[in-house]
Amino acid sequence: MNPPAPDEPSFSPARRLRIAGQVLLAVGALSAIVVMVNYLAARHYRRLHWTVDTRFELSRVTREVLARQSNEVAVTVLFDRDHVLFPSVYGLLTEYAYACPRLKLEHVDYRRDPGRAELLAQRHQLPSGEADLVIFTSGPRTRIVRAAELSEYDLGPLWSGEGAVRRSGFKGEALFTAALAAVQQPGGQSAAFLRGHGEHDPENDDKLTGYSRLAGLLRQKGLTVQPLELVGTNDVPPDCALLIVAGPRSPWMPAELDKLQRYLQRGGRLLALLSFYRAGHTRTGLEDFLLSWGVQVSDTFVFDPAHTIRGNDLILSNLAAHPITSPLFDRRLHLILARAVAPRAGPGTPPEVRAQVLFSTSVQGYTASEITPAGLPRVVPGRDVRGAVPLAVAVERGGIAGLGADLAAARLVVVGESLFLGNELIVSAANLDFASLAVNWLLDRPHDLAGLAARPLHEYRLTLTPAQMTRVRWLLLGALPGMILAAGGLVWWWRRA
Amino acid sequence: MRPYFILVRRELGWYAGALSSYVTVAAAQFLLGLGFISLLEAFNGEALNAPLTEVFYDTMYFWLVLLLAPPVITMRLFAQERATGTFETLMTAPVGDAAVVLAKFTAALVFYLVTWAPLLLCLGVVRQYIPEHHPLEWRPVASTLLGIALLGGVYVALGCLASALTRSQILAAVLALALGVTLFLVSFLRASVGAGTDWSAAVVRHVSLLSHMEDFVRGVVDTRPLVFHLSLTAWLVFLTVKVVESRRWK
Amino acid sequence: MSADPAQNGAPMIEVRALTKRYGRQVAVQEVSFTVGPGEVVGLLGPNGAGKSTILRILACYLTASSGTVRVAGRDVFLEADAVRRLIGYMPENNPLYPDLRVREYLRFRARLKGLRGAAVRARVNAVLEQCGLTEVAGKIIGTLSKGYRQRVGLADALVHEPRLILLDEPTIGLDPHQLRAVRDMIRSLARERTILISSHILPEIEATCGRVLIMFAGRILAADTAANLRQRLSAGGEVVLEVAAPPAELQTCWETHPDVARFECAPADDGYVRCVLTPRGETDLRPGLFALAVERGWRLRELTRRQQTLEEIFLRLTRPDAEAEE
Known part of the structure; x- marks a missing residue:
């Protein structure tokens, strides 16, 4: 206790002024401290993840990719x-944006902001009706990741007949990081469209046979699209990440097949779309070649009278549990005049080759070895079969199945039809998503998708019967507030009494 | 320190005994219930890959409770005591101004958290009816509650300040609500400044309550909103102390 | 209460040159007074005279514009906390928390004022007894009558055994019965404590206070014991005389008397005449009148000087033109 000088009055204008000054000073100082603390906090921060599955925690690979970003990247989430x-x-991209200041994240809800969505669709040449995708843009380069690519599914419950299919994994980080790496690096990988046998042209805009849309899809995935002829001394270039044989019409030279074989032997990736119809009911030589890779391509046409629109086309919903097709489990593919393609080990097939059916017709399907000029099937007994006819096969050689592909592992996707990825049909049903997923699977290399495994995804399902719903509604809106009010009334009455 | 605890007890006693606080909690329960019902109806039979709380924060009911409850809770703190004169009895007892302000702030914050208890009730009810693969995870729920408490701290402190400035409870509530809604609306500038790099965009992003809450409901605890809310709360409480003290030198 | 060197010999309240302004309006102007230990002092004045302001400054609730205020030698500004511990203050209108029970309220206040444990219970029971609140101890304050609430406020002011009790208008709005009870209580307290009561009602102050400070428009106009004040101000008061004498003789006698300024005569019963004489100047007329009656052979049956009540003094002092008239 310090007694004041006896002469100093308790109150005086000077003392009040002094205190007012001190208060102002204190408020000013604290405000400055608050601003400073926030400034420092904004620069040095940590993000703790309180989730079971750390859904939004970025992996080391992603952090490295983000750290290498030297240019601005605009990420537009065009999603409902x-x-x-x-x-x-x-949520995941928000973490990307936090980790990398050069990444500018934006959300466009095409339902609520159709104008902006339309503008984006035009700028990136998206087919009309395309939605729910993420666009990565850096300078002139653009990569697009579609919603259908993002999930892994557990089809178990569907096969065992107990309940619905459940998403089991989220591949967002792998795809986003790959897309980021791709927009950052110029050049990179290329996809080659084989030419010389009347194949579909990636530069052609023709509705039925043009392949410009598939080429656009490949470019969105960061691939340079180039034509390739294997005549003369030409070989498959070393940077070719994906070779596409789209509907050859004339026979292959043995030299070409040798080059293809060598390409696959060193871990090449092949998308073969073999149309019997386009080839004029003749064989091109690839059929026998593929037999050595465990794929039997038949000289037949496949019909499924119960699942067709015009008679010669197929609406396919019998999709197998494969990384390419399981995300499409509840959707359909649309093919025209397809031929049967089935896994079958030939005489020269090495044992480490694994072939797997991707999709088949329904059990009402059948093959027809010939068709009349009018397009009607003519079944040859003995040669043709009935039942679920397989139409596409995925082949993998090397590595261990399911554990991703190593560098030297070859992968093939063989489909007995080529028009379904033409400009018109590719936007029909889920064909585009099939193409996208097939290319992803074919390109899947450890360094490519940043080696990021899909995150386990916990999918929840709310199922309340109407009676339960009524009960919940009554409970939440009636009983609970009523009980609280009653408690209040009771306390009030007790306090008054 | 002792007067602080005595006053906290007294203020909590007031909340426990007043009919108006039960009405407040019941109203909050009703609003949150409405929010949950609308969610359940929207997502019934559908798949969700995010916990229910993460979807819930996006509904208007969540923000309605968050913005409306603090002014209702805090408007009486000082204004009522000034209007009835008990402030004089209180302030002539041997207690410091800081103890009074802190005690009132603490009690209001505690009651604010009680106002959010219905959220747990709603989650409990939902869990009851969806026993398998229940869309709840306790860690994001905990971080959501942390976010609610942090935002609540700011809003309760704002309400304290407004209540200390006036002797009319209505005026205090209106003032607190106006300031609070303004702070909330700054979040919406986020869309217009977008991904800008200048300092104003950085400030908007830093104070954007929506972004903060987005993080918390996802189970992400960022140190930036943590520091922002705690420092803002401390600053507002300090201002309130100074306003209450100003009676002694003005 | 422990002995404190700071209070040695210091008056209980010391106010020097206290001024309080609200903006341009002056509420208290250059007020100085002291109150010794054990005194009961009344602060009397009409509404708005500045009584409540002085009490609030003493209770460390408000700050003055200038001047010095010490309680038991301690500065109310610099040692506000210590001063608050010494004071039991009942503000104007006696604000209470209506939602609490009487006992709850007193326990809360006792704790807040620093009492602990068993002392809380003991003191609360004591003041409940002292203020006659024992039978309403379990009632909600909001449901109590005005008189009981007033007693609760008083009990609150007393609960921590303060050395100085400040009561602002403690009897306002009470009926005569309650008034007497409160008055008796203050008187009983007066023996051991220093009390400062403000009021605008005179009999209350007169009944309880040893000393009165009369305030008007922010100033203290007079300060003395109630008796002295009356004495001082009653000098030169009217004299009432009842004599048996011929009215005409009386008339001429008063007209010619040098010390009588005015007179009034009226016949009373049994042949007596009742005269009310107003003296000229400050002289006491009574000795002269007695001698006159003896000399003239009048029968004298009453000779009294009218005592002014404090009410009249108060009115005289606080009339705005009082000073001009004097």
Whole structure:
């Protein structure tokens, strides 16, 4: 206790002024401290993840890719807010944006902001109706990741007949990081369209046979699209990440087949679309070649009278549990005049080759060895079969199945039809997503998708019967507030009494 | 320190005994219930790959409770005591101004958290009916509650300040609500500044309550909102102390 | 209460040159007074005279514009906390928390004022007894009558055994019965404590206070014991005389008397005449009148000087033109 000088008055204008000054000073000082602390906090921060599955925690690979970003990257999430994957996609990309200041994240809800969405669709030449995708843009380069590519599915419950299919994994980080790496690095990998046998042309805009849309898809995935002829001394270039044989019409030279074989032997990736119809009901030589890779391509046409629109086309929903097709489990593919393609080990097939059916017709399907000029099937007994006819096969050689592909592992996707990826049909049903997933699978290399495994995804399902719903509504809106009010009334009455 | 605890007890006693606080909690329960019902109806039979709380924060009901509850809770703190004159009895007892302000702030914050208890009730009810693969995970729920408490701290402190400035409870509530909604609306500038790099965009991003809450409901605890809310709360409480003290030198 | 060197010989309240302004309006102007230990002092004045302001400054609730205020030798500004511990203050209108029970309220206040444990219970029971609140101890304050609430406020002011009790208008709005009870209580306290009461009602102050400070428009106009004040101000008061004498003789006698300024005569019963004489100047007329009656052979049956009540003094002092008239 310090007694004041006896002469100093308790109160005086000077003392008040002094205190006012001190208060102002204190408020000013604290405000400055608050601003400073926030400034420092904004620069040095940590993000703790309180989730079981650390859904939004970035892996080391992603952090490295983000750290290498030297240019601005605009990431546009063109997604419906109510899309099931939206929280995961946007949440994960938010973490990207936090980790990398050069990454500018934006959400465009095409339902609520159709104008902006239309503008984006035009700028990136998206087919009309295309939605729910993420666009990565850096300078002139653009990569697009579609919603269908993002999920892995557990089809187990569907086969065992107990309940619905459930998403089991979210591949967002792998795809986003790959896309980021791709927009950052100029050049990179290329995809080659084989020419010389009347194949579909990636530069052609023709509705039925043009392949410009598939080429656009490949470019969105970061691939340079180039034509390739294997005549003369030409060989498959070393940077060729994917070779596409789209509907050859004339026979292959043995030299060409040798070059193809060598390419595959050193871990090449092949998308072979072999149309019997386009080839004029003749064989091109590839059929026998593929037999040595465990794929039997038949000289037949496949019909499924119960699942067709015009008679010669197929609406396919019998999709196998394969990384390419399981994300499409509840969707359809649309093929025309397809031939049967089945896994079958030939005489020269090495044992480490694994071939797997991708999709088949329904059990009402059948093959026809010939068709009349009018397009009607003519079944040859003994040669033709009935039942679920397989139409596409995925082949993998090397590595261990399911554990991803190593560098030297070859992969093939063989489909007995080529028009379904033409400009018109590719936007029909889920064909585009099939193409996209097939290319992803074919390109899947450890360094490519940043080696990021899909995140386990916990999918929840709310199922309340109407009676339960009524009960919940009554409970939440009636009983609970009522009980609280009653408690209040009781306390009030007790306090008054 | 002792007067602080005595006053906290007294303030909590007031909340426990007043009919108006039960009405407040019941109203919060009703609003949150409405929010949950609308969610359940929207997502019934559908798949969700995010915990329910993460979807819930996006509904208007969540923000309605978050913005409306603090002014209702805090408007009486000082204004009522000034209007009835008990402030004089209180402030002539041997207690410091800081103890009074802190005690009132603490009690209001505690009651604010009680107002959010219905959220747990709603989650409990939902869990009851969806026993398998229940869309709840306790860690994001905990971080959501942390976010609610942090935002609540700011809003309760704002309400304290507004209440200390006036002797009319209505005026205090209106003032607190106006300031609070303004702070909330700054979040929406986020869309217009977008990904800008200048300092104003950085400030908007830093104070954007929506972004903060987005993180918390996802189970991400960022140190930036943590520091922002705690420092803002401390600053507002300090201002309130100074306003209450100003009676002694003005 | 422990002995404190700071209070040695210091008056209980010391106010020097206290001024309080609200903006341009002056509430208290250059007020100085002291109150010794054990005194009961009344602060009397009409509403708005500045009584409540002085009490609030003493209770460390408000700050003055200038001047010095010490309580038991301690500065109310610099040692506000210590001063608050010494004071039991009941503000104007006696604000209470209506939602609490009487006992709860007193326990809360006792704790807040620093009492602990068993002392809380003991003191609360004591003041409940002292203020006659024992039978309403379990009632909600909001449901109590005005008189009981007033007693609760008083009990609150007393609960921590303060050395100085400040009561702002403690009897306002009470009925005569309650008034007497409160008055008795203050009187009983007066023996051991220093008390400062403000009021605008005179009999209350007169009944309880040893000394009165009369305030008007922010100033203290007079300060003395109630008796002295009356004495001082009653000098030169009217004299009432009842004599048996011929009215005409009386008339001429008063007209010619040098010390009588005015007179009034009226016949009373049994042949007596009742005269009310107003003296000229400050002289006491009574000795002269007695001698006159003896000399003239009048029968004298009453000779009294009218005592002014404090009410009249108060009115005289606080009339705005009082000073001009004097």
